[in-house]
Amino acid sequence: MVEVDKDTCIGCGTCVALCQEVFELGSDGKAHVKEGADTSVECVKEAAEACPVQAIKV
Numbered sequence: 846m847v848e849v850d851k852d853t854c855i856g857c858g859t860c861v862a863l864c865q866e867v868f869e870l871g872s873d874g875k876a877h878v879k880e881g882a883d884t885s886v887e888c889v890k891e892a893a894e895a896c897p898v899q900a901i902k903v
């Protein structure tokens with residue numbers, strides 16, 4: 846289960862750059878997990894660690 850805390854996310858796009866198969870920026874300017882994405886991929890952890898505001902919960 847991977848979640849983005851939308852209140853915390855600042856929409857910097859780092860997670861999307863690191864792991865675009867799982868994350869995308871929504872029309873609200875916040876990252877979210879893509880529908881049906883395989884969240885077991887390694888880059889999810891990288892993205893979570895790289896998020897400047899720790900908005901990604903793995």
Ligand code: SF4
Nearest residue numbers: 854855857858860896
């Ligand atoms: S890296 Fe963090 S703050 Fe940046 S878009 Fe992703 S979830 Fe939001």
